[in-house]
Amino acid sequence: MTDATELWTIIIALGLGSFCLRFAFLGLVGDRAIPEWLLRHLRYTAVAVIPALVAPLVIWPTATGGEPDATRLAAAVATFAVGYLTKNVFSAMGIGAAVLVSLSLLF
Amino acid sequence: MAAGTAMSSYWRGLRDGLPFLAVVGPFAMLFGVLATEAGLAVHETMGFSIVVIAGAAQFTALQLINENAPTLVVLASALAVNLRMAMYSASITPHLGPLPLWKRGIVAYFLVDQTYAQSILDYEKNPDQTTAEKFAYFLGVMTPICPPWYLFTFVGAVLGESIPPSLGLDFALPIAFLAMVGPMLRTPAHRIAALVSVILALAFAWLPYNMGLLVAGLGGMMAGAQAELRLGIKP
Numbered sequence: 001m002t003d004a005t006e007l008w009t010i011i012i013a014l015g016l017g018s019f020c021l022r023f024a025f026l027g028l029v030g031d032r033a034i035p036e037w038l039l040r041h042l043r044y045t046a047v048a049v050i051p052a053l054v055a056p057l058v059i060w061p062t063a064t065g066g067e068p069d070a071t072r073l074a075a076a077v078a079t080f081a082v083g084y085l086t087k088n089v090f091s092a093m094g095i096g097a098a099v100l101v102s103l104s105l106l107f
Numbered sequence: 108m109a110a111g112t113a114m115s116s117y118w119r120g121l122r123d124g125l126p127f128l129a130v131v132g133p134f135a136m137l138f139g140v141l142a143t144e145a146g147l148a149v150h151e152t153m154g155f156s157i158v159v160i161a162g163a164a165q166f167t168a169l170q171l172i173n174e175n176a177p178t179l180v181v182l183a184s185a186l187a188v189n190l191r192m193a194m195y196s197a198s199i200t201p202h203l204g205p206l207p208l209w210k211r212g213i214v215a216y217f218l219v220d221q222t223y224a225q226s227i228l229d230y231e232k233n234p235d236q237t238t239a240e241k242f243a244y245f246l247g248v249m250t251p252i253c254p255p256w257y258l259f260t261f262v263g264a265v266l267g268e269s270i271p272p273s274l275g276l277d278f279a280l281p282i283a284f285l286a287m288v289g290p291m292l293r294t295p296a297h298r299i300a301a302l303v304s305v306i307l308a309l310a311f312a313w314l315p316y317n318m319g320l321l322v323a324g325l326g327g328m329m330a331g332a333q334a335e336l337r338l339g340i341k342p
Contacts, residue, residue, distance in 0.1 A: 007151055007172070010181050014168060015158030017186045023215035025197035026204065039197075040332040044300040045190040046163060047291045048327025051301040052308035052320050053167060053184070054284040059309060062174070063277040072278050079282050083289020090133065092286035100278060 071107060075100035113243040116236065120247020123229065127221040128251045132259045134162055138169070139263020140270065141280055145173045149264045156260035160253065161219060163287060164189045170280050176317040184317070187324050195223040202230045203245070205238045214242070217249045296340045300331030 058076040060066040079096030083089060135156065142152040147169075155165050168185040176184075195218055203214050225248045230241055292298045304327025311319035334340065 004151070006178055007147070008154065010168060010172065010178055011151070011154045011158050013178075013182050014164065014185050015160075017182065018159055018161050018164065018189050018192060019215060021186070021189055021192040022196050022218040023212065024193050025200045026211050026215050026218075027208065037332070039194065040335055041328045042190050042194045043335070044297065044328045044331030045187055045324070047288070047297045048300045048304040048331060049167065049184060049187045049320070049324040050163065050284050050288055050291075052304040052323030052327060053170060054281050054288070055305040055308045056312045056319075057170075057278075057281045058285075060312070061278065061281075072281075075278065075282060076285055079285040080289055083286045084292060085289075087290040089130070089286045089290060092289055093282060096282040096286060097279070100282065 071100065071103040074103055112237075113239050116240040116243040117247040120226075120229070120244035121250050122247075123225055124221070124248035124251045127225070128255055131221065131252050131255055135256045135259035136263035136266070137279075137283060138162065138165055139260040139265070140267035141166075141263075141283075142169055142260075143264050143267030144270065144279075145169055147264075149261070149268065152264040152267075153257065153261060156257050159185075160216070160256060161189050161192070162256075166280065166283060170284075171317060171320075173280075174317065180317045180321065184320055184324065187321075192218060195227075199223060199227060199230075202227075202241050203238065206242055210242060214245060217245070217253050219252065221252050222249050294335075294340050295338060296331045296334040299334040300327045303327050303330035 054076075058073065059068060061069050061072050063069075064072075075096050078099040079092050082095045083092030086092065138156065139152055142155065142165075143149065147155075155168070159165055159168075164185040167188045168181050171181040171184055196215065199214070199218070203211065206214070222245065226241075226245050229244060229248075230236070236244070288301065292301055304323045307323035307326045308319055311322045313319070314322065
């Protein structure tokens with residue numbers, strides 16, 4: 001676990017960084033045009049970072065010491081499928097949690 | 108009277124922002140619970156929600172802190188998740204750019220997915236509002252979204268402190284992320300970006316300091332941008 005100083009460094013730097021991103025155009029650039037290639041990349045940041053964050057956790061879960069685990073894999077597939085098909089974040093979380101809990105109790 | 112119309116814009120915004128409470132409340136609570144489960148104190152958890160005020164980036168930072176990733180990797184990854192905020196900032200500038208600097212500062216701080224989406228929708232639907240009315244509307248939308256974000260983080264954090272850490276919450280964060288990803292995959296370009304990022308993340312998982320995440324994030328962005336260009340996809 002990260003210590004308190006490091007944690008607050010992260011919180012404050014992340015807060016400042018996020019504020020700068022939000023203020024960038026509103027406060028500094030005004031309504032000058034942003035290059036199209038930059039906008040094109042910005043559109044895909046969240047959809048590129050979050051799957052990259054989660055994929056190793058699904059395949060090699062921390063709790064099993066990195067051993068692939070059928071229960072977690074099934075919960076992950078169910079969550080993603082429901083989210084993709086219904087576009088509803090909370091149905092996806094609900095189903096995923098239900099699959100995870102019920103399979104953990106069964107096996 | 109100008110103050111009167113600004114006031115009615117504020118109330119209109121508040122009404123329009125109210126439905127988002129149903130999303131923000133549970134999300135903030137989940138962050139509070141998971142942050143305290145990960146070992147953060149209540150005041151540290153609150154620090155995140157008040158100083159950073161960005162859901163997905165907070166969850167990203169939390170996961171990486173949990174994995175003991177180096178501070179720079181935590182920051183780079185969480186800020187990458189937040190890069191879309193720069194896009195919101197650019198898109199809302201034609202409407203709120205004429206405000207005095209300190210008011211633009213307030214808008215910037217409260218510029219999150221929901222306040223942006225609802226405000227820009229209204230500005231485009233009702234284009235003859237004054238800048239003062241638009242600002243009042245923005246503050247109205249923000250009211251049922253941002254203060255509840257703090258409040259429910261606190262509720263979740265207090266709740267999380269009372270839950271024993273053995274309840275299998277290790278996989279709650281991946282489930283939350285996976286649930287967020289599904290609805291994001293709107294176009295083929297988004298799906299290609301996500302697919303490339305998953306492949307790269309698994310292929311480069313051996314890199315030290317969670318650098319694989321940065322490689323995959325960058326690769327995914329480039330894949331999405333290229334797919335958009337070559338397939339002629341409307342963003």
